[in-house]
């Protein structure tokens with residue numbers, strides 16, 4: 001995929017949902033923007049796309065994706081996950097290290113990075129594990145991962161909390177050498193032994209062991225203090241409670257270098273969904289209450305929460321279609337994230353399209369220190385772009401998603417907004433809502449049993 005992409009002329013596209021204009025993409029960058037774009041010399045032979053009524057955004061960047069390769073290719077591969085990402089409007093995804101083997105060495109992160117490059121649908125940026133094997137016992141070779149070709153800047157034991165405060169302190173100190181960040185899965189393990197869902201009225205009614213909000217809030221508070229102490233940089237994964245919003249707001253107010261993410265599912269779904277004991281709604285951290293949903297929406301709107309990250313967590317059928325307490329936590333997110341943000345944040349007036357670009361592209365790229373993504377829609381910038389039809393609606397069907405797994409919590413639900421096209425360095429990866437040249441090798445196969 002080293003040949004030059006055919007130039008693309010987007011007719012009447014609306015950058016950030018504002019004034020429609022023509023946009024010319026050539027040689028991987030935006031070369032012209034405005035009424036005279038079609039007259040630009042580089043427009044000769046361009047593929048014209050009628051983008052009337054479409055919103056043009058910088059390509060989305062997901063700071064929290066599980067691609068499952070290596071090790072659980074029956075649930076997802078770099079190929080199927082890249083396809084889901086491109087269809088969801090993403091041009092870059094950060095891949096969590098809870099694979100088998102764990103991405104805790106330069107060798108594994110380079111393998112994942114190269115797989116992503118070979119497939120070429122999105123840039124895949126591996127996240128390195130903080131501790132060897134994600135066991136929380138000793139630090140992994142963070143420096144070797146940082147200086148590898150994958151140039152890792154984000155480190156996380158996601159799925160598990162770095163609960164030992166001394167290890168967390170050391171990790172925060174260590175990543176400063178290469179401007180890295182520790183992305184913490186904030187879950188106090190002693191407060192969540194055997195936890196199955198949010199601790200509250202619904203868990204009491206159902207008789208399921210609860211996962212109290214304080215187990216998240218206590219770790220965030222501790223880590224903000226540690227971050228101040230060693231003058232480092234902290235990112236909070238999948239923040240889910242009203243109290244956590246308050247803790248992060250207080251830390252930011254006193255100058256802590258902390259950023260936070262919320263998932264699409266925590267913007268809309270609540271613990272009431274557990275009443276049917278359908279494990280598709282089992283996730284970590286768990287779905288919370290209406291009050292928490294309102295608080296994380298408000299936190300995202302006012303900037304306390306910096307980004308939306310999917311926590312796309314594919315699971316094979318046998319790991320989801322079983323008893324609630326046996327089921328693996330996690331839900332798909334890449335192909336529904338933008339629609340959920342449109343429904344919960346844009347339609348409600350909490351964010352405009354510039355705000356969507358900020359929380360789904362610019363801020364995640366900045367936190368992950370990823371150059372070339374999350375840039376403005378402007379002349380000279382890399383043509384990593386997504387084109388959205390904000391008026392379309394669609395009904396989610398897990399079986400129709402590109403992911404190898406089908407565990408979407410939005411099955412059968414009508415959502416607003418469709419990704420019409422995605423461009424990676426000027427080359428379409430998605431056109432008319434379909435993958436372009438869906439040759440992702442062995443990666444795109446039949447769904448696992």
Ligand SMILES: NC(=O)N[C@@H](CC(=O)O)C(=O)O
Pocket residue numbers: 066098158159160185282283284285311313314328329330331
């Ligand atoms: N978010 C989830 O519910 N699941 C994650 C890991 C985790 O955070 O437990 C996964 O890898 O499946």
